[in-house]
Amino acid sequence: MRIAVIGAGVVGVASAYLLARANHQVVLIDAAPQPGCGASAGNAAQLSWAYGDAMASPALFRHLPAIMAGRDPAFRVRWRLDPDFLIWGLRFMANTPARRWWNNTREILRLADESRHEMVKLLSETQIAFDYRVAGKLHLYPDTKSLAAARPTVARKRQLGFDQRLLSRREAEEVEPALKSYQGEIAGAVYTPGDALGDAAAFCRHLTEFMVATFPVSTCFGRKVAGFDQREGRLSAVRFADCDPLVVDAAVVTAGSLTHTLVADLPEAGKIQPVRDYSLTVPWKEGAPRVSLTDVKRKIAFATIGERLRVAGLADIEQPGAGFDAGRFGVLQETASAVLPACFDRPSEGVRWSGERPMTPSSQPIIAPSRRMRGLYINAGHGMLGWTLALGSARRLAGLIA
Numbered sequence: 001m002r003i004a005v006i007g008a009g010v011v012g013v014a015s016a017y018l019l020a021r022a023n024h025q026v027v028l029i030d031a032a033p034q035p036g037c038g039a040s041a042g043n044a045a046q047l048s049w050a051y052g053d054a055m056a057s058p059a060l061f062r063h064l065p066a067i068m069a070g071r072d073p074a075f076r077v078r079w080r081l082d083p084d085f086l087i088w089g090l091r092f093m094a095n096t097p098a099r100r101w102w103n104n105t106r107e108i109l110r111l112a113d114e115s116r117h118e119m120v121k122l123l124s125e126t127q128i129a130f131d132y133r134v135a136g137k138l139h140l141y142p143d144t145k146s147l148a149a150a151r152p153t154v155a156r157k158r159q160l161g162f163d164q165r166l167l168s169r170r171e172a173e174e175v176e177p178a179l180k181s182y183q184g185e186i187a188g189a190v191y192t193p194g195d196a197l198g199d200a201a202a203f204c205r206h207l208t209e210f211m212v213a214t215f216p217v218s219t220c221f222g223r224k225v226a227g228f229d230q231r232e233g234r235l236s237a238v239r240f241a242d243c244d245p246l247v248v249d250a251a252v253v254t255a256g257s258l259t260h261t262l263v264a265d266l267p268e269a270g271k272i273q274p275v276r277d278y279s280l281t282v283p284w285k286e287g288a289p290r291v292s293l294t295d296v297k298r299k300i301a302f303a304t305i306g307e308r309l310r311v312a313g314l315a316d317i318e319q320p321g322a323g324f325d326a327g328r329f330g331v332l333q334e335t336a337s338a339v340l341p342a343c344f345d346r347p348s349e350g351v352r353w354s355g356e357r358p359m360t361p362s363s364q365p366i367i368a369p370s371r372r373m374r375g376l377y378i379n380a381g382h383g384m385l386g387w388t389l390a391l392g393s394a395r396r397l398a399g400l401i402a
């Protein structure tokens with residue numbers, strides 16, 4: 001089949017790869033001039049094979065009054081009278097009870113495990129360079145109460161076969177000596193030795209080059225898709241804003257937080273809410289961490305990607321396309337330099353970035369055929385774990401199309 005994949009972020013590029021490997025002819029399309037320019041460009045780089053915790057949780061529900069009152073600098077919610085946004089909010093709340101949270105988390109973990117398997121395969125098949133490394137990950141808990149609250153989830157994940165351990169502060173410092181000079185509170189940590197990391201933008205660029213050289217894959221960058229033509233309820237062509245339509249047998253929308261603009265008249269629209277996050281990438285210095293870190297209290301994550309240290313965080317639920325907010329970026333920068341001052345003492349040397357995570361209320365992506373147009377598929381809504389889930393989602397999508 002000739003299949004158009006619309007959106008060349010990690011999800012689109014991974015989808016194109018798995019479809020090409022399944023002997024389809026693929027056209028990878030993006031409005032941007034090259035792959036990996038959307039939410040995949042400056043993300044926290046973490047391949048969290050054993051994290052997978054859904055965002056809507058009982059803990060977040062209890063924390064909502066503080067978020068609504070603006071008392072947690074990591075979150076900002078801008079209310080708007082938009083039916084899609086309000087319905088999304090209600091669905092999100094419906095996913096916060098403990099049982100729903102665990103069901104969502106378990107499904108995400110399953111998908112993450114499929115991704116891990118596909119990543120191993122991809123690494124041996126392609127040898128592309130994207131600073132991939134099994135760095136391990138430490139979630140830092142500020143006090144004994146929050147550490148104790150993490151214990152049951154660790155136990156459940158261990159039952160599912162994931163290697164995750166509770167560590168004291170001293171044990172965490174043995175794993176990552178940089179923690180000895182960490183200025184935040186640490187009562188202990190959850191350690192996931194098998195979690196990996198990699199530069200998602202480099203992955204998108206190099207995997208695209210590999211596909212074009214190896215498979216019947218062509219690219220179409222700098223072209224915005226405006227919609228689809230159909231004949232008797234079946235997709236027949238992809239329409240562009242400024243050139244002739246492309247005749248295809250099927251199309252996959254992997255447009256991240258902009259997915260709703262392409263499927264606006266379909267029931268799937270409105271299920272994805274953009275959540276804006278920020279990152280700062282500085283040159284790596286002696287004394288910076290090599291193991292990935294998440295500061296649970298401050299909700300920021302650190303990753304060393306090659307010779308760069310990146311910090312990412314914040315979660316702003318606001319108008320789609322709201323853009324970079326220098327004030328919010330300042331919050332991230334101040335938080336990072338408060339806990340790792342020696343690493344972030346020259347923020348002007350760094351690369352400032354923000355992107356929109358495409359969140360569904362359940363944190364589970366939508367990998368499905370359109371219910372109104374045959375031949376149209378959606379693979380989007382990967383939220384805070386799109387890099388982790390991209391290859392597993394692509395495999396499921398390829399299975400669906402097969």
Ligand SMILES: Cc1cc2nc3c(=O)[nH]c(=O)nc-3n(C[C@H](O)[C@H](O)[C@H](O)COP(=O)(O)OP(=O)(O)OC[C@H]3O[C@@H](n4cnc5c(N)ncnc54)[C@H](O)[C@@H]3O)c2cc1C
Pocket residue numbers: 006007008009010011012029030031032036037038039040041042043044045046047048223224225226254255256257258259261262276277278279312313354355356357358380381382383384385386387388389
């Ligand atoms: C700060 C931050 C940190 C994060 N950290 C992590 C992490 O550590 N680990 C993890 O697993 N995930 C992380 N994520 C989440 C992850 O980055 C996203 O889930 C993932 O990048 C989404 O990928 P995507 O391919 O769906 O969307 P995108 O990367 O946004 O790609 C969508 C593409 O579609 C294109 N497009 C949209 N509309 C059209 C159109 N009409 N025509 C043509 N092209 C179109 C866009 O130009 C864009 O390139 C983070 C996100 C952020 C913002």
